[in-house]
Amino acid sequence: MAAQIFAYIEHKNGVADDTALELISAAKHIFPDASPTAIVTGSGTDLDGVCSKLAASYAEVWKFGSEALAYPNAELIRKLLVGVLPSTAVVLVPHDTFGMDLSPGLAIKLDAAFISDAVGFEGMEGESLKVIRQEHSGQVSTHVKADIAAGAVINIRPGVFQPDESQSVAGQVIDKSSEVGELTADRRYLEVVVAEAGDVDITKEDILVSVGRGIEDQDNIEIAEELAQAVGGVVSCSRPIVDAKWLEKARQVGTSGKTVKPKVYMALGISGSFQHLGGLKGNPFIVAVNKNPKAPIFQVADIGVVADLLEFVPVLTEKIQEGK
Amino acid sequence: MEILVCVKRVPDSAENEIEVNSDGSDIERDDLVYSVNEWDNYAVEEAIQIVDKVGGAVTVVSLGDEESEEVVRREMAMGANNGILVSDEAFAGSDGKGIAAILKAVVEKGSYDLILTGAQADDGAGQIGGMLAAMLDMPYASVVNSIEVLNDGKLKVGREIEGGNQEMNEIALPCVLSIQTGINEPRYVGIRGIRKVASVDIPIWGASDLGLDVSKVGESGAGVKRIDYFVPELGEGAEILEGSNEEIAEKLIDLLKAKGGIK
Numbered sequence: 001m002a003a004q005i006f007a008y009i010e011h012k013n014g015v016a017d018d019t020a021l022e023l024i025s026a027a028k029h030i031f032p033d034a035s036p037t038a039i040v041t042g043s044g045t046d047l048d049g050v051c052s053k054l055a056a057s058y059a060e061v062w063k064f065g066s067e068a069l070a071y072p073n074a075e076l077i078r079k080l081l082v083g084v085l086p087s088t089a090v091v092l093v094p095h096d097t098f099g100m101d102l103s104p105g106l107a108i109k110l111d112a113a114f115i116s117d118a119v120g121f122e123g124m125e126g127e128s129l130k131v132i133r134q135e136h137s138g139q140v141s142t143h144v145k146a147d148i149a150a151g152a153v154i155n156i157r158p159g160v161f162q163p164d165e166s167q168s169v170a171g172q173v174i175d176k177s178s179e180v181g182e183l184t185a186d187r188r189y190l191e192v193v194v195a196e197a198g199d200v201d202i203t204k205e206d207i208l209v210s211v212g213r214g215i216e217d218q219d220n221i222e223i224a225e226e227l228a229q230a231v232g233g234v235v236s237c238s239r240p241i242v243d244a245k246w247l248e249k250a251r252q253v254g255t256s257g258k259t260v261k262p263k264v265y266m267a268l269g270i271s272g273s274f275q276h277l278g279g280l281k282g283n284p285f286i287v288a289v290n291k292n293p294k295a296p297i298f299q300v301a302d303i304g305v306v307a308d309l310l311e312f313v314p315v316l317t318e319k320i321q322e323g324k
Numbered sequence: 325m326e327i328l329v330c331v332k333r334v335p336d337s338a339e340n341e342i343e344v345n346s347d348g349s350d351i352e353r354d355d356l357v358y359s360v361n362e363w364d365n366y367a368v369e370e371a372i373q374i375v376d377k378v379g380g381a382v383t384v385v386s387l388g389d390e391e392s393e394e395v396v397r398r399e400m401a402m403g404a405n406n407g408i409l410v411s412d413e414a415f416a417g418s419d420g421k422g423i424a425a426i427l428k429a430v431v432e433k434g435s436y437d438l439i440l441t442g443a444q445a446d447d448g449a450g451q452i453g454g455m456l457a458a459m460l461d462m463p464y465a466s467v468v469n470s471i472e473v474l475n476d477g478k479l480k481v482g483r484e485i486e487g488g489n490q491e492m493n494e495i496a497l498p499c500v501l502s503i504q505t506g507i508n509e510p511r512y513v514g515i516r517g518i519r520k521v522a523s524v525d526i527p528i529w530g531a532s533d534l535g536l537d538v539s540k541v542g543e544s545g546a547g548v549k550r551i552d553y554f555v556p557e558l559g560e561g562a563e564i565l566e567g568s569n570e571e572i573a574e575k576l577i578d579l580l581k582a583k584g585g586i587k
Contacts, residue, residue, distance in 0.1 A: 075463060097485045100443070100502075101466040104420070104454030113547050114420060116449035130551075135447045136335065139342040140351060141556045147547040186463035186496040190480070195488035207585055213338050231580065232587025240338075243506035249488055257488050264585035271338070285583040287576065288562060294341045303579055304562030305572055316573040320586060323577065 198250020214269015363442025
C-alpha cells in the first residue's frame, strides 16, 4: 500500500490558495490512486470556512485550530506536524516563501527525504520516487531519485500542476485541534509590512515593457523608457533591477512583486525565472528579447528575438517612431 | 557577534549558456564562468555590515573542490575576517542533508551566534539553511531581506513574502537565516582587495578534521540523488524572428500592431 499522502494547505482571509487544488494533481502524479489528506492550520471562522470548502475536493481534511496558529509561523507548524504525522508520510507543500521556510527543517525532524521545487513526477521505482526538477535558473532540467521509504517532504512548484477542480469528493472535516497542544517557538511573528505603492500601477497597464539583468546598467533603463513611450506602455522589471535599486519595488513583476495582466508583455533581457513568470497572468502576448537562446523566457514567449537588447531595442524604437 | 556565512562557487547563470553534455551526466563545464553564488554574496555583505555595527568577526566557509578557495578568498577581500575551505573526496555526491550535516560539523567546531546562507544557489533547492537550523536545533528564517540587531540576544528580521510584502519576526540568537538578494548593496571587490588577501592562509578541513562518518555523507549517504540532466521537450516555444535588427524590428512592429502592443 502506498504511503499516506498529505497536502499542506495555505490560506488567507478565509480563502484557500490556488495551490490547494494543484497539490491534489501533484499527489496523483506521484501515486495514481492517491487520495491526499488536507492539512489546514489556523484559527477562528476563517479556518472553518476553508476546511468545509476543501472537503469538496479532499476526502479528509484535518483541521488544526489554535490561536497560536492564527499566523502561519513555520516553526510552530513544523512542531505540530512532527507530532501528528505518521512516520512514513509523504507531505506536499507549495514551493513558495512559506514552503521554503517550513519544509527543509520539517524533513530533518521527520527524518524523511526532502525534494525541493518539484515540477514533475515519473512514478516509483522500488522505494524511490523519480522527480523532475530544474537547475541553473531553469536552463536545464534534472531527474532526481529520492528514497521515500521513510517518508518525504516534497515542495511543489506553484502553477505547474493543473488544479483538480472536479469537486467530486464528499469529504469530511476532522477536527484535530485537541492534538495541537502547547506550541512555543524561538521565532515570533510580529507583523506584515505591506509594500509601498509606487508612482505607477503596473497591474493596470495593457502594455508593459519589462527589463531584466540584460539591461546591464542603470543608464540603459532609458532605452526601455523610450520604447515604452513609443508604444504607449509603461516600464516594469524583474527582480535584479530592484535589487540593484535601479527601479522601485512597485515596478517589479513576479511572485515577490506585482501580479500583472497586460495584453502585451515585452521582456527585455529577462531570463524568465518561474518566480518572475508567476507574476504574469491573463495569457498576454509575450515578446522576449534576450541574447541567450537558452533563456527559459523563450519557452513561454510567443515571439523571440535572440539579440542584445541594447542594440536591438533602439532600432525597434526608432522604427516605431518613424511609423507614427 | 560571531557570524558564519556559507558560500558556494557556482556557474554564473547570468553569464553562461548552460548546456547538457552528450550523455546527460553533467552540464558542459568547459568555458563556464564561475563566481560566488549571488545570494551568498549578499549574505557576506550583510554579515560584514552587522559586525561593523556591533563588533565581532565574519567567517566564510565554502564546501567544494579546491577551486572553491577562490570564492572564499574573494569574500575575505570583501571584508570577511576568516575563511575555511571544506573539501574531501568523500563529500562528493552529497545530497542536501549530507551538505547540511557537513556544515553542522563546521558550526560545532566553532562558536557562532549567527549563521547565514544564501536563500538558494545554482540547484534552486533553497534547502541548506533550513536543514542546518533543524539539525542544530536553532530557529530559522528564510528569504530574509532585513536584519536589525536588538539588545537582548535577539534579531528583528524581515522576510520577503509574496506580493512584495515583508513579514517581520523576532528571532532568538543563535539562529540560522537564509538571505535574499537586494537586502543590501554588496561592495565592489577590486584587484587591490584581492591582492591584500592573496597570501592569507585558508585552512582545508576534511571528514577527519570534522569528525564525520563518511558513510553518512557523500554519494553513499545520499537518499536524494540526481540521475541525469536533460533538456525537456518543449511545447512550441517562441517563434524566433530572424534577420538583421532592422528586418526583425519591422516584422515585430507588424505583430505588435496586430496584438494591440502599439497604441
